[in-house]
Amino acid sequence: MACFLELPVELLPIIVQFVVKPSHLALVCQTNKVFYRYAIPCLYERVLVFPWHRDGKSRVVKVFRTLAECPLLARHVRRLEIREFPKALSSEASDDLLANCTQGIKNCTNLIRCTWTRDGSLSSRVLESLLECPALEDLEINGHHNWQYDPQILWRFKNVSKVSLIMPSGPVIDVLPWWIKETRLRLRCLTLICKSSPLVTDGLLEIIAPGLPNLEQLSLIGCPKVTHHGILSILASSRVGITTLGLEALSSAFDMAEFSHQVESSQALSQLRSITLTISETFVAGWMANVQRLLASSPLEVFQVYTRGGSLGPTMSDDFCASVVDSHHSTLKRFSVHRMRVSLNAIDFICSRCTNLEQLFVVVDRESMRDLGPILSKAPRLRSVHINYPLDAQSVLAPLRSRADVLSALQNCIAPITQFGCNTRVWQVSKSWGEGDEVSEVNLSPYENPDIPDQFLVMRA
Incomplete structure (x- = not known):
């Protein structure tokens, strides 16, 4: 042997x-x-x-x-x-x-x-010291320099293709146009994460836009002075086409109707594969219709939306979910809705229609967990699921209940799920099979991957 x-x-x-x-x-x-x-x-x-x-x-x-x-x-x-x-x-x-x-x-x-x-x-x-690393191409730093470092050093990172700045201070923002110019058109990904900062404006985006012809990924979070005008200037400068776009907690003056009209006319998002949007808790049908129009010509693979603030927002419209799925069912791999309930009917439609769906992150009521198994089984490639549901304020048994809820959902699920999360917990999933497609045993083990699970990286505003 x-x-x-x-x-x-x-x-x-x-x-x-x-x-x-x-x-x-x-x-x-x-x-x-x-x-x-x-x-x-x-x-x-x-x-x-x-x-x-x-x-x-x-x-x-x-x-x-x-x-x-x-x-x-x-x-x-x-x-x-x-x-x-x-x-x-x-x-x-x-x-x-x-x-x-x-x-x-x-x-x-x-x-x-x-x-x-x-x-x-x-x-x-x-x-x-990082300047001496010849292969460095991805730099994510805290932009609040707080006199701990000289922002002028940043423009010497000329070979980076991906830059993420968190809470950038004024002097760091002042360096950004020169830095982008020094990268000599190499920059492919730009992320600015703020907390209601007035420093990132339409004017700044219009200044840096000419230096970003090869930009593929743009994420702006917590920038209340940025409207559709600034975003359009970036899109117009990209020669390769934006593939990933995050518009999270931007200006209340952001006109989604005008933005979608301009994008539709220019086909600026014809390469878009991933979008993350925040919506107000009082979103209206007009906003949803404009988002559908915005994404109409995109080969969308990742769709993510969430409401601002920490409270649970309204229920996501079944019609809106259906319209997104109808337009992108052949390409969608991740469907993610946070801080808004999604009905079981909508989840059923998503799993039934999206044959390439691999990740599903949604909010449901706890009572609905036991009914999820047969619904999730309709997604033949589903690998990762995360369910959030409201908890009782005094529930000391929440972790035990979460585990029991996950087991009840998976017992009747034949989808090839390998990771399942519930609220703040994430488990790796393994199954034993009986006769036919019957699941004889479900085992949940601790999450081992050192990376943060994707579902916890969605909400940044």
């Missing part, structure tokens, strides 16, 4: 790719030298530190000490994502950490993507 040790060594890289949890990869590295050789690049390919990680601040210290002292490990890093950072340190400890950060980053010679979002933690020395 063949045993595991007789497997061809060439299969190890393929096998290791299916191990996603860092602690599991670390165990694989300890197996023997052969396993170490193939697993260590996967372990260090993505270095992620989030605020909810246990001992996240001390983890940052250990990560950068390792990267600074072990260049052979640092060269495996392709993606560095720092969303937590210790700031209450002694002067000596702070100096040591900064020295390790700068040296560690310099050692990451193959770094492609860097995310550094912790407010007040980004310094000029860190940015200058």
Whole structure:
């Protein structure tokens, strides 16, 4: 009988790719030298530190000490994502950490993507170290410089193709036109995330538009001074066509009717595959009709809408859901509606018509969970589902009830779902099958992927 040790060594890289949890990869590295050789690049390919990680601040210290002292490990890093950072340190400890950060980053010679979002933690020395990473093309940073770094350093990142700025301050916004000019038409993705900031305006977008002919992805969040005029100027400058568009919490003067009319005339969104929109809690039929018109000629794959604020909005119209599905049923892969209930009839229509649907994120009443299984079964390629429902304010049993609700929904579901979330919880799904298409057993295990689940990245306003 063949045993595991007789497997061809060439299969190890393929096998290791299916191990996603860092602690599991670390165990694989300890197996023997052969396993170490193939697993260590996967372990260090993505270095992620989030605020909810246990001992996240001390983890940052250990990560950068390792990267600074072990260049052979640092060269495996392709993606560095720092969303937590210790700031209450002694002067000596702070100096040591900064020295390790700068040296560690310099050692990451193959770094492609860097995310550094912790407010007040980004310094000029860190940015200058990133300038020495020759492969860097994706930069996401906290734009609130707070005199911790010199915004003038930013325009020296001339080779980036993707830029995301979070809460940019005035001096950072002032640098943006020069920065975009210095990228020499390389920029393909621009994201500006604000919190009701008046700094991002139509005028700014009109200034930077000529430098964005190759822009494919544009997301503006929390920019109340941006109207349809500014967005149209960006669309008009894009020669390749926008494929991803996020218009979230923009000006109340944004005229969707005029915007959709101009887009329809110019066919500016004929390449659009993903759209994210926020709507007011009192949205009207006219807005929905204009959105349908806006998307009419787009090969849409991702449709995401949510209301502003934290409260649950009105129920999404069945007619509106049906119109989106009728126009894009052959291409839609993700249908996402947050902070608005979606009826079971609408979900049934979505699952029945969208034969390529892979992700479904919706809000329903808890009582409807038990009826979801047969409906979800109608989507033959459905992989990921997330259901939000209102919770009782005093419900201490919410996590247990969520798990029970998910199990009841999946027991009668034959769709190939591998991930299911409910409110704040996410599980990996495995099933055992009985005779025919009957599910004999459903198992829910903890979510292992170190990345944030997609459903938690939708709402940013």
